Amino acid sequence: MRRGPSRADDHAPLHPRWIRIALLALLMGGHPTPALAAPAVDALKDHRPKPGIFPPPGAGILLNGDLVVSDPMNRRGALRSSQHAPRHYFAMLPYGMVWYHGAPADVRDIPPGTHLHGRFLLPLEGEEETISPPSKGNATSRYNHAIRLEDDVSFYTRQNRAWKVIGFEQGGGPAPRRKLSVEPVGPSIEGGLNKPTLFDIDDSTRIWKNRALVDRDQIEPGLEVQVNLTWGPFDSLATTDVWLDETSLAACQEIQRQRHLRLIRSRFLPGWIDAVTNHDTGGGDVTVTLFGGMDPSLYREIRQDQRPKICDAANTLRTWSYHQEYSVRGNTLEWHETEDPPPGSSGIQLRIRIPQMLDGFRPGRIVRLKGPWTYVLLPADEWLASPEEYEQSSKLRLP
Template sequence: MKPVFILVTALLCVFTTAASAADEPFRPEAGKFPPLEKAHSYRGELVFVDHVNRRGSLRVEGNGVFRRNDPQPFAMLPYGMIRYHGAPADLRDIPLGTVMHVRAYLPPDPKISAVPVLPVNNKEKDADHRRGVGVAPAENHVLLLEDEPSHCLRENKVWKLKELELKNNEGMITASRESKAGGDGKASEENMTFDAATRIWRGRECLTPEELVAEGIWPASGKKSLEGQGVLLGITWKPTPGGVFTRFHISDIWLDDGAMQRAAHNQTETHKVSMRNRWMPAWVDAVEYGKFGRATVTVTLFGGMDASLYADFKKGIPALMNGVENTLKHTEGGTAGPSQMAARGSIREVTKTPGDAALGSSGIQLRYETDMITEGMRPTRIVRIRPANWPDAHMPREEYLDSGRFSLEDRFPTPAIFPKY
């Protein structure tokens, strides 16, 4: 009987361990791009940005009084993607007040989280004081942060304008976000405000409500049916009268594809300049060590960048690589910029993973050979890499750690910056 008892006990331990693992909440792991279906989705108003540490705060939308909701800190994952006007962006590009859509996870490692760590079930709690449920999610490490037009473009949706009410160049628009192909009978309507500062983009023109009135497209006052006109909207929030729980504001209306493409092009060019100055982020998949400091480093470039940037990484070209932190800050800045202490070498191979890459990944892997491997180049660590013909730009002081003269706080920013409401 004794062997049978031992076997049963062992099986019970295995099943208990498996059940415990299944009950553990999902957290992203180092070296793995997390599945999008595991992310929690929400949207909110961008109210604070610490762009050098890739973090900020959002006032998250719930079912209560929006203005009462405490700003909730968030941090971008190292491979987290930011989209603005349908193009790659940095937090510094996005105006405060912009309503953003979020796909986020629990902190990968709560011990070094740059934002407050909340109970894992926090999104299920009622925040009270007429704020509602879901306004303080624990899922505050972001894979995808995108504004309204970026969200619609990614999901192939548009806003169908139903009715306009106008007086003194300001008023209300009733609209619903629907599939571009139509047939979405479940789409709910929203009432959103606009005013004289709302920008209306038509081709290369930037118009105002007053100019649409002058053209006879909108009435000088009163209501007009817009008959489901399909547009893309930029959405923000501004203070509302006390009796209004939640009502968003329209900052921009793109009337046609050409207008939206122009906005995306402008933002893309802004981002390309930034990336060429700051280098492309990636993580280290593997390191093959040679003799006397030589090594071959295999990295995967992060996703969400313009295709022309990836195209610059070609087999055989000289390139520089530098270790960075999870915030994507260079570990070295030096008197001569990040290039001073960077590893120098060449790209030996460029491969593209077949099929669609996971969100956050470019699917492009580089094998990079250097004769001076540095401490930051270890598997799962984050690096930045640039072709040697990209600009040798020097970063502002806040964007690098300055060799050995930095504190632990510089490497691992604490949540202390965020106020407690």
């Protein structure tokens, strides 16, 4: 685990750098200067996702905040980035990836309150109405489709970062709390905390060592740890979990990985259709690119199966009714893998011959593929049962 010393008190406002620049420009009484809003940067930031095309790396903006609204069925939610900031409502892009405890996950796996880091893009073409503009919108609210969401431990370990324990401190003020003093170890990270920091820590913090929970006294200065965070008073960040060693993190990671496998094996592996060749007897060939962010074993299982089932899915990845029954089995004709796929893509493209095409098997549409997995009947509130239900699910419904 990567760790590093120092302390800092700049953890509360987590606005991305470009917002701070924009705010500065506004305070200076004018529009952002050309130098601050270079066309190439803006083009990448304002990249408009299209069905069937994965966005380029770096598209959109980075935001972080606590998950305060969660609609796991439709893979939507809202982040609260600071004490007074409006909620940032978002929908996951169909190929949007979620990580929790360092393993692939789904929105449903993340407890409300978890502090998350996300990359957000403009809405997918055709999905502009999915998230209604908030009454008090801000400049970031229109970037409301997430391509990646991850908790702190996933975010920092992915980028080879850890926290080195300096020690404990007792805070003051109207709500005095015990503080864990840490400094970053590893590279500087865009959108991350790059200075020594104080995290709240109390008896609700889970402290992991090996495969067990341990007492706070196991946190010793000099240890490199990982943390997961949540809301703390006055825009502070409180620790929910502290991992003291790799074994403990690996154990939690594996638990999440297994949860993810169980979810995908019952809901199927998502992808979208790149191309279709209709035969004139109702069958046809569909070329599918599988979405990224899944455990590699799932791709292997689909490949080994050779005869995956395939069903139609919405952009929320929800499927119709008894999705096992509303699926057709195909024969895998081709399987291609590419290196360094764009974000959201697994880099795996397969061509499947299907004896009976479904209406949704059209270029750009979402499908889910079933490998050699056990039959599971989904909870009825999770599936789409009618076009009306689809319509209802196509827009974020505020809690």
